[in-house]
Amino acid sequence: MTDHAVSSRIDRLAARFVMARGRARLGLAALAGALATLALPPAHLLPLLWLAVPALIWLLRGSSRKRDDFAIGFAFAVGHHVPGLYWISAALFTDIGRFWFMLPFALLGLPALLGLFLGAGMVAHGWVRRRLGLIGWAEAACLALAWTAVEYLRGHLFTGFPWNLIGYGWVPVLPVLQTVSVTGIYGLSLVTMLAAALPAALSGPKPSWRPALAGLLALALLAGWGGWRMTGQGLGTVENVTLRLVQPNIPQTLKWREEQKLANLRHLMDLSRAPGHDRVTHVIWPETAVPYWMSSDNDDAGQRPLLDYLADAAPPGGALITGGNRLDSDGDGNQSYFNSLFVVTGDGRVTASFDKFHLVPFGEYLPLRGLLPKGMTAVAAGADFSPGDGPRSLTLPGAPPASPLICYEVIFPGAVMPGAGDAARPQWLLNLTNDAWYGHTAGPYQHFAITSVRAVEEGIPLVRVANTGISGVVDAFGRIRGSIPLGQGSILDIALPEGADSVPLYAHYGDAILAIVWLGVLLTTILSRRRTL
Template identity: 75%
Template sequence: MTATGAAFRLATLAGWFINARGGKRLGLAALAGALATLSLPPAHALPLLWFAFPVLAWLLRGSDRWRSDFAIGLAFAVGHHVPGLYWISAALFTDIGRFWFMLPFALVGLPALLGLFLGVGTAVYGWARRRFGLSGWAEAVALALTWVAVEYARGHLLTGFPWNLIGYGWTPVLPVLQITSVTGIYGLSLLTVLIAVLPAAGVGARPSWRPALAGLAVLALVAGWGGWRMAGQGLDDVPGVTLRIVQPNIPQALKWKEDAKLDNLRRLITMSGAEGWDRVTHVVWPETAVPYFLSSSNDDTDQLPLTRMLTQIAPPGGALITGANRLATGPDGNYVYFNSLFALTQGGQVVASFDKFHLVPFGEYLPLRSLLPKGMKAVAAGADFSAGPGPRPLLLPGVPAASPLICYEVIFPGAVMPRDGERPHWLLNLTNDAWYGQTAGPHQHFAITIVRAVEEGVPLVRAANTGISGVVDAYGRVRGALPLGDSGNLDISLPQRAVFVPLYADYGDMILGLMWLSLLLAVVWNSWRRQGL
């Protein structure tokens, strides 16, 4: 078959989607959204994007009113988020007797809520497409701009939830992933959707593969630049630092049981002190690894037996770094709770601490609590946690300064490092993904951490209760990891940070804004030119 013949076959297929109506059209939109999900971790079936986004473009091309545009976008997003976020409901099964009523919201309600963002976006896109007569490449660019605007809004409004951004599908393809050092993950999402939707631009009065080939050429240029960026960048290790990352693999159902807490703690201590401990400088435990309250004060005599128990496996000259909850007295005299990180030395001293600053809605606190039923509690907390002050350097003995992140905090691009003073050398992420079992969630979470390392140009160290624990260097290469569901230690060096600070680390989403506005102006200019203005 000739290229021209194949282009006409593509046009015939496009016509079938364009002419779809009613429930059939919404079903096709949901199916296309689900296929787009398979491009994300852990499947990484990226070629499916070259089907999913042209289908979305063709379905919207067949719409002639904003209500249909909204419904198509909503259906695509629900189809995308239900299989992408199904794992959230797994957390409810740790105590399904208490949280059964939240199951429909976790499975369908949250995807529908997130789908409203895309529904509004496609409604605006459809209006602009008809009002300005967008077609061809301008139509494709406008849809890509809409998609990334929706992702950005979803990542920032209502506390933000930038999970499963479409660019995360590229985490195994490191040459392509390097562009996030310039544009950030939202910029990679913009390029991804634009390149994937360009085949739809070739369907018109004269069907052609040229737009699709142009997109592949852009992808090749991005990958070529990324390969050049990585070439020869082996990155040495920080001298004199050996980390022991401990992954105890304690099931969430056992983690907080009164008759199991002490055994869980002893298990961590035993694992930490296993063969090779004398060659380790720092031991790293996961989020809330210590199932008791700790204090940031060294004068708290009530916790002395606990700190002595913990510091027996703090290496000489280094520290034990662990997650634990912290109890403090607020200004009104009432107790306040924090999800915290502590660093303890062999002398029994708490030398550094950090409080989580970006809390999980409904997991660690209840938003709009006054409007909710009395007695309702967050899934992961008996009482609402309080938020810490934000990113800051963690100064530890025997190792360069780190920027600590607890669990969910690592998912927010551009918000993982303090922006004042000297930049920390590495990112330290403690997490507990045991809530989600053997699902896609922990794989998605680990992929997100890889992108943060590339964006900021620093290595990332991750300790997870049930996995995936590991160390990622400043170019996104996984130096070592413990698989999901395994129990064990990972003894590993700390890589050096990148020689040059990435543009994204310096300028954040300003570069994305310039990209977005430049492409928008190109679409506007094309519209004016076509209308003879």
């Protein structure tokens, strides 16, 4: 088939999208959004982006009004997020009798809310595109800039929800993933969207293959640099530190039953003290593993028998690191609840603790509680949890300092390490989580993939311990050193990997580099108005 024949077919395909109207246009936008979802974990079908993103550009090309731009962006986002976030509704089925009324919001309301962000972003894109008369690669760059701005805003506004950012599609492609060590995940999203949008220039007033080829060349160069960066680095381990990751695989429906609590705790203890316990230095349990209220106060006589029991899981000279709920009372009898992490040594002492600082809206607390129906509670808590102070460095016996992160708070790029005022930069990330709420859905796979990117951004290994999975250890370059599959009760004994030889640029400067790159692409786009490669 000749180049002319291929170009003609692409022109005819693009014309169908450009000329689409009404429900057909919205349906195509939603279908393109769903296609883009398959590029993300757990499918990782990245080439589909090179179909979905040009389709979005062609649909927008046929729009001449702001409300149509908004509708196309909104439909694309809903089509993208419904299959990408369907698993959130699975949490409600742990007690569907209480939370059935939240099902429509979890399944459709959240995607619609996220659709408002992309709808607004496409309005901005359409205004700039028409105002400057952008065509060719400049039109694609404008879309990539708008998309990245939308991702950044939804990752920060209203406590933020930076889930399924488009750059996470590269998690299995480690050479390209190294880009986040410089720009962070938002920067990789910008590069990805730009490369995927450039084939739209195959159709238009001045059709050309050169923009699409330039995008692929840029990715190839990034992959080459990333492969070089990984060579010979991060393959060693920290001396005299061996971790035992304990994944009990306790279903959420059984986790908090009164008659099941002691059996759950014994199950954790049996796994912890399985053969080889004398050869590990630290035993790590998942989020809220201890099914009883705990306190960071060692003098609390009421919890002394519990601490004595937990101490049996701690290896000599090391510690048990576990999640648990903490109850705190002030002098006036007011109580506060915390989702916490505790470090318990072999003599039954709590030597360190940490309270989760980034809570899940509607899961661990109700935002705008005064405006919500009376009697409504958060899905994971009868009363609102209180946030702790964080992030911060945690001192551990027999191991380098760690940055503890509980569940959801690990998804926030640039917000997983303590500030410069902390005494010592942590040498590893420690994430305790409980994804049992979401069963065997895409959610736990997405969470594990998102978590692993923080290790590359910060240049230090990440240890993740989950109730039902996926538990594992990821080194500073995104390589999975070992893992326990979803839905399997097991243990993993593994050495703690070393960090990168130097602190990555992203860990030094955060999103300042993203801002420079974003503004650079914007300036180039403006200066190149009405031109193509």
